Amino acid sequence: MYLSIAARAFQSRLAYRSQVWASFFGQTIQILARIAIWTAAYAGTASVEGVSLDDMVTYSILAGTVLAAWYYEALIQDIGTSVKTGDVAVFLLKPIRYPLYLFSSAFGEFAFRITAVVLPVVIVISFIYGLQPPASLFHGLMFASFWLLSFIILFELAATCGLLSFWLLTSFSLTYFLQGVIALFSGSLVPLWFFPPAFEAVARLLPFAWIAYYPVAVYLGQLGVEETLLFFAFGLGWAGLLALGIAMLWARASMRLIVQGG
Amino acid sequence: MIAVNGASKMFRQPRRYSGLGGSIKGFFSREYTQVRAVEDISFAIDSGEAVGYLGPNGAGKSTMIKMMTGILVPTAGSIRVLGRVPHEERMANAREIGVVFGQRSQLWWDLPVRDSFELNRRIYNIADARYRENLGHLAEMLEMTGYLERPVRQLSLGQRMRAEIAMALLHDPKILFLDEPTIGLDVVAKDAVRRFLSQINRERGVSIILTTHDLQDIEQICPRLIMVDDGKLLFDGELGRLRAALGARRRLTLEFASDPGPVTLASARLISDEGVFKHFLIEDETISLVGILGQLGGGHDLKDVAIEEPDIEEVIRTFYQQRPALAP
Amino acid sequence: MIAYLRVLAYLASLHVRSLFEYPGAVMLAWVSQGFSYVSVYTAIALIILRFDTLGGWGWPEMALLLSFHLLAYSMGAAFSFTQFRELEEVVRLGTFDCLLVKPISPWAYIVFSGFNTQYISHVVVAIGLMSWAVGQVDIAWSIPTAFYFLASLVSSAVLVACIITMLGANALVWVRSRYLFSTFFGFWELARFPLNIFPGVIQFVMLTIAPLGFLAYVPVAVILGKDVVLLGPAAPVLALLAGPVAVLIARAHWRFCLRNYQGAGG
Numbered sequence: 001m002y003l004s005i006a007a008r009a010f011q012s013r014l015a016y017r018s019q020v021w022a023s024f025f026g027q028t029i030q031i032l033a034r035i036a037i038w039t040a041a042y043a044g045t046a047s048v049e050g051v052s053l054d055d056m057v058t059y060s061i062l063a064g065t066v067l068a069a070w071y072y073e074a075l076i077q078d079i080g081t082s083v084k085t086g087d088v089a090v091f092l093l094k095p096i097r098y099p100l101y102l103f104s105s106a107f108g109e110f111a112f113r114i115t116a117v118v119l120p121v122v123i124v125i126s127f128i129y130g131l132q133p134p135a136s137l138f139h140g141l142m143f144a145s146f147w148l149l150s151f152i153i154l155f156e157l158a159a160t161c162g163l164l165s166f167w168l169l170t171s172f173s174l175t176y177f178l179q180g181v182i183a184l185f186s187g188s189l190v191p192l193w194f195f196p197p198a199f200e201a202v203a204r205l206l207p208f209a210w211i212a213y214y215p216v217a218v219y220l221g222q223l224g225v226e227e228t229l230l231f232f233a234f235g236l237g238w239a240g241l242l243a244l245g246i247a248m249l250w251a252r253a254s255m256r257l258i259v260q261g262g
Numbered sequence: 263m264i265a266v267n268g269a270s271k272m273f274r275q276p277r278r279y280s281g282l283g284g285s286i287k288g289f290f291s292r293e294y295t296q297v298r299a300v301e302d303i304s305f306a307i308d309s310g311e312a313v314g315y316l317g318p319n320g321a322g323k324s325t326m327i328k329m330m331t332g333i334l335v336p337t338a339g340s341i342r343v344l345g346r347v348p349h350e351e352r353m354a355n356a357r358e359i360g361v362v363f364g365q366r367s368q369l370w371w372d373l374p375v376r377d378s379f380e381l382n383r384r385i386y387n388i389a390d391a392r393y394r395e396n397l398g399h400l401a402e403m404l405e406m407t408g409y410l411e412r413p414v415r416q417l418s419l420g421q422r423m424r425a426e427i428a429m430a431l432l433h434d435p436k437i438l439f440l441d442e443p444t445i446g447l448d449v450v451a452k453d454a455v456r457r458f459l460s461q462i463n464r465e466r467g468v469s470i471i472l473t474t475h476d477l478q479d480i481e482q483i484c485p486r487l488i489m490v491d492d493g494k495l496l497f498d499g500e501l502g503r504l505r506a507a508l509g510a511r512r513r514l515t516l517e518f519a520s521d522p523g524p525v526t527l528a529s530a531r532l533i534s535d536e537g538v539f540k541h542f543l544i545e546d547e548t549i550s551l552v553g554i555l556g557q558l559g560g561g562h563d564l565k566d567v568a569i570e571e572p573d574i575e576e577v578i579r580t581f582y583q584q585r586p587a588l589a590p
Numbered sequence: 591m592i593a594y595l596r597v598l599a600y601l602a603s604l605h606v607r608s609l610f611e612y613p614g615a616v617m618l619a620w621v622s623q624g625f626s627y628v629s630v631y632t633a634i635a636l637i638i639l640r641f642d643t644l645g646g647w648g649w650p651e652m653a654l655l656l657s658f659h660l661l662a663y664s665m666g667a668a669f670s671f672t673q674f675r676e677l678e679e680v681v682r683l684g685t686f687d688c689l690l691v692k693p694i695s696p697w698a699y700i701v702f703s704g705f706n707t708q709y710i711s712h713v714v715v716a717i718g719l720m721s722w723a724v725g726q727v728d729i730a731w732s733i734p735t736a737f738y739f740l741a742s743l744v745s746s747a748v749l750v751a752c753i754i755t756m757l758g759a760n761a762l763v764w765v766r767s768r769y770l771f772s773t774f775f776g777f778w779e780l781a782r783f784p785l786n787i788f789p790g791v792i793q794f795v796m797l798t799i800a801p802l803g804f805l806a807y808v809p810v811a812v813i814l815g816k817d818v819v820l821l822g823p824a825a826p827v828l829a830l831l832a833g834p835v836a837v838l839i840a841r842a843h844w845r846f847c848l849r850n851y852q853g854a855g856g
Binding site for chain 3: 018023025026037039040043045177181190
Binding site for chain 3: 274325328331332333334335352353356357359361363365368370372384385386
């Protein structure tokens with residue numbers, strides 16, 4: 001059943017032709033911008049802290065689109081609207097779990113964006129600038145696992161913010177708070193290894209780092225085999241914790257709905 | 263006052279394809295179809311008239327009102343309202359007309375009715391004294407004094423519509439355009455609106471142009487009727503003329519104190535004889551009721567007389583069926 | 591004229607009044623948006639502090655660029671962004687027709703009835719950063735330079751308002767303009783950085799089709815005395831002209847859209 005929800009989400013995206021073109025275009029520009037920034041930053045220096053410009057180009061491509069494939073702001077806003085209009089109460093009546101429903105829907109959209117936007121963008125950009133292969137087969141496979149984990153954690157963070165709108169009655173502010181945190185701590189623009197040491201130490205442990213930084217760090221072989229597995233486990237831990245949080249939030253939210261009537 | 267000459271309006275609409283294959287095809291290509299909403303329509307309306315604009319859905323009624331109010335630009339032909347071309351002198355035109363849309367509200371949802379009126383006062387730059395006078399009169403005529411302070415979202419549709427109409431009249435417009443004003447209203451509200459519109463037309467000389475589906479609107483408010491279908495003009499004239507042209511007859515019922523036996527009239531045809539009640543169909547429209555009764559002759563114990571107009575719905579239906587024969 | 595302006599002021603006050611019915615939400619929105627910008631700027635600062643310069647621009651200079659970008663954008667967007675992004679919906683509901691039958695400019699009505707106070711947080715962050723940067727950069731401030739600074743700031747704000755107006759106005763003829771805005775924001779992000787770090791094609795686009803290069807880079811580069819790519823000596827004048835030229839184009843576009851407005855159907 002959840003699979004069909006995902007499929008339906010995928011198909012509905014086909015109707016929005018201009019949105020796909022706009023996304024494709026927007027992402028391409030974003031990556032070009034990042035590559036330009038790093039090229040200017042490196043200006044002649046071959047490598048900084050063991051990372052070369054080519055590495056950073058790959059980082060830009062991966063963090064800029066592959067790991068930014070899913071538009072999480074929409075989820076927070078959708079939950080927020082659903083709460084405001086009271087539509088969310090409908091889910092208490094159906095034989096379906098709201099968080100799982102959201103996940104299936106999100107996954108469908110994610111799959112669509114990968115096929116329709118990310119893949120073309122990566123192909124086009126690699127053509128111009130070149131994308132490095134993964135550091136090794138192991139790292140490549142682990143990258144795929146980290147990629148999935150990244151989506152799950154991103155979804156969970158967005159869903160948590162969305163569910164908080166039950167109490168805060170605003171999804172707008174929550175979206176911006178999350179955006180702010182992700183901009184810095186996910187490593188999306190700046191890899192954590194460029195952070196000042198104390199800052200880096202903290203950032204490495206926060207769940208946001210698994211959204212962009214760890215997947216790309218693994219891909220580039222910046223983490224050894226043991227480290228990779230360790231941080232994967234750590235990431236799973238975060239995913240589990242967040243899932244628990246969502247389950248609790250939804251339980252309390254549904255309680256509130258039943259008692260107050262929306 | 264209003265002169266429409268050969269006005270036409272064409273729209274381009276993107277074609278939609280159905281099914282999954284259609285979705286994908288629609289993803290890559292875009293085709294358009296031309297829709298003729300209004301086709302070569304001409305008419306003239308004088309100051310003080312009340313005209314009903316009638317037609318089925320998609321006939322081009324709203325499009326015509328939008329062209330007359332300056333919202334849309336005609337693709338061909340000319341439209342002049344109060345001596346101006348509406349879309350070219352939009353602001354000057356707007357000052358002298360009032361527009362009420364049946365399906366969209368011009369009132370601010372969260373604010374009291376009075377605040378929306380106040381905003382209007384400023385937009386139209388209405389002098390204080392005139393504003394207060396108008397507001398007072400309108401509030402009284404439309405029985406709004408009870409809810410002027412309530413936020414619009416708390417009003418019923420009937421109350422809201424009355425407020426919309428009042429708002430459109432605050433600045434003493436010469437012409438009032440209404441696009442389906444009675445749609446969705448209950449019977450009591452409809453009646454109130456119709457009586458009011460009829461009153462301001464007759465007493466204050468405000469010209470009224472009204473689009474509607476509801477024939478009762480026309481009967482109560484507009485002596486003149488313009489009918490359109492498929493963008494084309496079908497009929498322009500008095501409702502009475504339409505009835506006569508269609509051969510729709512008025513029904514005459516005579517009630518006697520006791521059965522007078524067979525009764526014949528020169529200008530009316532007997533359709534049923536129920537003893538005390540006799541039903542006739544009036545054949546000759548030119549003779550007055552007194553004249554018809556005069557044909558009865560003396561010696562009859564007439565207790566009651568009733569005349570029924572033919573059901574207007576029936577008239578219009580007959581009209582659509584006979585359409586080809588009635589091109590104006 | 592005065593009466594007209596008073597109508598607009600009244601409209602704005604009506605809207606702001608309804609916004610402040612929930613002051614808590616308004617303030618939370620300010621804090622969250624301010625936070626978001628501070629976060630992004632921190633990320634950029636980290637890059638420059640690590641690498642010394644970006645295309646020849648040090649951190650204080652970048653800070654000036656970023657704050658100018660934000661301030662000009664906020665001033666322009668307060669008069670245009672939410673209003674014109676929503677225009678698509680206003681058209682769909684048919685409420686735009688209602689505006690056309692009133693003796694008021696629909697553009698003015700839309701702008702002032704939706705005047706958005708959310709940009710106050712942006713202005714605060716921008717001015718904060720700008721006050722610091724202005725003291726740190728190597729400029730000989732004088733009355734003419736200060737005047738030029740303010741004038742180009744206004745010109746940029748006007749440029750933003752005009753571009754956003756045009757993007758939204760497409761809703762009058764196409765009925766779907768949302769996606770234009772995401773494209774706009776793509777270029778808007780590029781406008782945060784000195785144009786000289788980008789390939790020639792992008793530099794050209796940012797100065798012509800998507801003239802957001804004039805939003806911050808050109809005026810700030812001029813003030814800092816840096817060479818401006820592609821424009822060279824014409825840069826100072828062009829930065830000031832960007833706003834007025836945009837107004838002419840936007841007005842013509844708006845009139846075109848009104849003329850070809852098809853209405854909401856029915």
